[in-house]
Amino acid sequence: MLEVSYPTEHAEYHLTHALLFYHSGNTTMATVHKVQNRQLLAGKSISIADVEELFHSENQHQKMQFLPPEVIAWSRNEVVWFEKSRIRPIYFNVPEPNRRFLNKISGKNVIWPNLVFRISRKQIFCWAVKSRTRPDLDTKLYNAPFTNIFISHCFCPPVQFQEIRDENMVDFARKATDLFFRGHFSHLYGNMPDSITYSRGRDRFWEKMVRDLERSKCKSFPNRYLVSSNMTLREILQ
Numbered sequence: 149m150l151e152v153s154y155p156t157e158h159a160e161y162h163l164t165h166a167l168l169f170y171h172s173g174n175t176t177m178a179t180v181h182k183v184q185n186r187q188l189l190a191g192k193s194i195s196i197a198d199v200e201e202l203f204h205s206e207n208q209h210q211k212m213q214f215l216p217p218e219v220i221a222w223s224r225n226e227v228v229w230f231e232k233s234r235i236r237p238i239y240f241n242v243p244e245p246n247r248r249f250l251n252k253i254s255g256k257n258v259i260w261p262n263l264v265f266r267i268s269r270k271q272i273f274c275w276a277v278k279s280r281t282r283p284d285l286d287t288k289l290y291n292a293p294f295t296n297i298f299i300s301h302c303f304c305p306p307v308q309f310q311e312i313r314d315e316n317m318v319d320f321a322r323k324a325t326d327l328f329f330r331g332h333f334s335h336l337y338g339n340m341p342d343s344i345t346y347s348r349g350r351d352r353f354w355e356k357m358v359r360d361l362e363r364s365k366c367k368s369f370p371n372r373y374l375v376s377s378n379m380t381l382r383e384i385l386q
Contacts, residue, residue, distance in 0.1 A: 218325075219318060220264070220283060221385055227321035228385065229265040232280050233369050235361070236260060238354065241332035247351055254332070258357045261369045263292060265328070266384050267321040269312075272303040272328065273384070278371040285382040290374040291343035293350055295333045299341045301377065306331045346373045 166181045166188060181191035221228040238258045240250040262280055264287075266273040274297055275289035291297075296304045308327055314320040346353040353373065360366035 213316075213318070215318065216322075217282070219321075220381070222318065224317060226266060226268045227317055228381075229267060229321050229325055230277075230283060231260075231263045231265070231325060233260055233262045236329060239330065239332045241334045243335065247336070249355065250333075250351055253355060253358045256358045257361055258354060259361060259366060259369045260329075261290075261293065261371070261374065264289060264381065264384075265321070265325055267324045269317075269320065272305055272309070272324055273301045274303050274328070275301055275377055275379070275384075276374050278374065283381050285380065285385070287381045289377045289379045289381065289384070291341045291377050293343040293353065293374065295336055295340065295350070296331075297340060297343070298337065299339045301341075303328065304337075341377070342375050344373050345375060 163183045163186065166183050168179050168181065168191065170177050170179075177193060178195075179191035179193050182189045215222060218229050218231065219227060220230050235257050237255050238253075238260070240254040242248050242250045261276040262278065264275045264277055264283060274292040274294075276292045277283055277287055277289060279287065292301070298304070305324070306327060309324060312320055312323050312327075314323060344350045344353050346356075348356075357366060
């Protein structure tokens with residue numbers, strides 16, 4: 149028996165349908181039921197997208213949201229974000245003795261590659277792309293040439309990532325990418341992908357980038373060194 153209390157208003161309301169939500173790990177499903185004599189009748193399953201559409205119908209008159217040009221794709225749970233190549237500082241906090249030369253260049257400017265991020269409230273994934281134009285579905289993705297990124301392309305973010313509280317997913321993504329650029333690249337992990345073909349390796353590549361930029365020898369990121377991820381943008385939207 150389902151007991152229901154009604155709001156004390158002059159209008160008279162009758163309970164006719166009910167939604168039930170079920171959770172299992174990261175998966176959610178919903179069922180809709182008719183209600184008869186305050187009892188639930190047999191229900192049928194509906195998709196979460198159907199539920200979202202129900203609560204964001206035309207009658208809700210939601211305010212339209214401006215999407216900045218960095219946004220490639222958007223949902224209420226995730227954003228795919230594009231950052232064009234530009235000069236900005238890169239930070240290191242390297243613990244391994246044979247790599248500590250990177251700490252000496254921490255905070256110096258480099259030319260970052262074009263980057264694509266897939267951002268949720270729990271994770272950041274990152275890839276590089278060669279073109280500076282807005283990626284389309286067939287744009288090829290390359291391994292991002294940094295440490296702290298696993299073979300799944302998932303970035304290990306600083307603790308501040310868990311402290312972002314923005315309700316708006318686009319604002320959340322903007323703060324997440326800002327943390328990525330201001331964070332320190334550190335450990336080597338055993339399950340990181342190959343991400344650069346430069347003969348002296350990824351660490352020396354960034355050391356050389358700092359030196360070349362200071363001497364005005366480098367005008368753009370050398371895309372020829374990027375390693376293909378064998379993925380396209382279409383695949384990360386699925």
